Amino acid sequence: MSSIIQTDAAPTQIFPEDAEVLKGRSLWDDARNRLLNNKAAVTAMIVLGAIVLLVIFGPLLSPFSYDYPDWDNIYEPPSVGDAHYFGTDSIGRDLFVRTLYGGRVSLMVGVVATIVSLLIGVAYGATAGYLGGRVDNIMMRIVDVLYTVPFMFFVILLMVVFGRHLILIFVAIGAINWLDMARIVRGQTLSLKHREFIEAAEAGGVSTPNIIRRHIVPNLLGVVIVYITLTIPQVILIESFLSFLGLGVQEPLTSWGALVNEGAEDMETAPWSLIFPAVFLAATLFCFNFIGDGLRDALDPKDR
């Protein structure tokens, strides 16, 4: 009757003392392999890497500075001979250097504002989701209220009160974007919270901050990383939009959005002043989106 049970257990294994410790293959290793097999994502990473290097070191290749007006060469088409590789704008400033400086601003806004929204959003969302109940309710209602603040109104108000400043753009965009991040992270946390390994940790006496840090956040990272790569281009676009409206960076400093704005005005007479910044902007956005897609497939192969 109980023959299943009376089977002896496997003979006690003897493990050699000096056995070599085997290396584990973590989920991250798996994901990296899958990502590196994704041609679109790898190409996007290479192109994006090239753009970043060019934006950082490119201005060294040109004798001009981003705010120097070359009065002899106003509306000069692109030429290699006099070192205006991308041509010049309406007051003779070199577009090659301006495009790269604009890239610095755009990428910096994208990365810094995303990091701001990441830090606030993950901490806020994970806490609300894990604690649940009334705390969760209050925290998420605050988010709902903040959602109702009109973004443009908020930005214009900031500019009026504090004047135009680059840091204000980080603050404004970060302050809006963390709301989305908090919601995504909270949703994920809710689904993680009732997994048995969380209960095991609770039963094992692990404190709440440690459970959030050690068990919740690492399991959220996949989703968060994907969301980051999709947020950066979004933030760059918001900044471009603000610059287009004249609320962005202050002249003579520039950004891709501001350059596209100026270029659009001179589109018929000097098309190069629109084409070059627009190509850089579009290429960067494409790259981020391809990398985001690749990461999503790599980190969550079941979702494909």
Place this chain on the structure above:
Amino acid sequence: MSEPLLKVSDLQVHFDIPNTSRMFAPKQTLKAVDGVSFELNPGETLGIVGESGCGKSTLARAILQLVKPTGGDVQLNGQSLLGLNKQQMREARRQIQVIFQDPLAALNPRMTLLQIIGEPLTVYEKHLSAEQRRARVMKMMERVGLSPNMINRYPHEFSGGQCQRIGIARALILEPKLVICDEPVSALDVSIRAQIVNLLMELQKDMGLALIFIAHDLHIVRHISQRVMVMYLGKAVEIGESEALYLSPKHPYTQALISSVPSMDPDASRANQAILEGDLPSPLNPPSGCAFRTRCKLAQPHCAETAPVLVAHENEGETRLVACHEV
């Protein structure tokens, strides 16, 4: 008789369920565990059996304080676990560990075995250096039949049986007094079950553990436990010594459960099998009186009036607690 290790008295876990049928309807109460009492001695194994949804796992979670009991008391070594502050609760948890049903879900997929098995040590034995912790983890792995050279591997690289060994290693590394096994073998291959159960029994003998062993599989419960508690709709209906309870079940529900186990003997008569008909009634709206009367072959009109309580029946030196009007 020595002091019981764990004393559960009249434990109740009720959940308020919002009634969605109409607005502002009064809340319904789901009595997942309704007045369960038992004692467990050091080194003893208590099996808990019952259908799905009868409150076995909720009982386990209430003992662990993972859900707050709404009534009754849980005492460990004479000290109540209810109303402890965080620090005291943490100390108490050191004594009670848990092994879960789904071995892979119970392990954090982003952590290595060293981190998973060593985590309780980081909470309770902070004085250990990383090197000492690693040595303890390796020793524990060897003890549960895992090769210590796999210490840097991740859970998804192991089979179900190995994952359950990891879960056991994590539960036992602090040398607790009581381990609650919530259907530890239900998700495993039949061939692996015996290995895991025998491992648990071996470790129990070595470390003097008390076990609460929850299962559907009556064979395994009979094999591992000294005493068995049968639950139905959140209540204990019969508690007795394991062998005696199997040979002469008294409560009609226990009889039905035991006769539902497929027999290895093809010639055995199926004539006097007590077949359980129908489903478990909704715990939101249990039958009046005896909860089992709707499916009971002995049911009488008076069963609908009063709920039976556990009554001791002495028989050949064995004490059996049965909750039935007709026994």
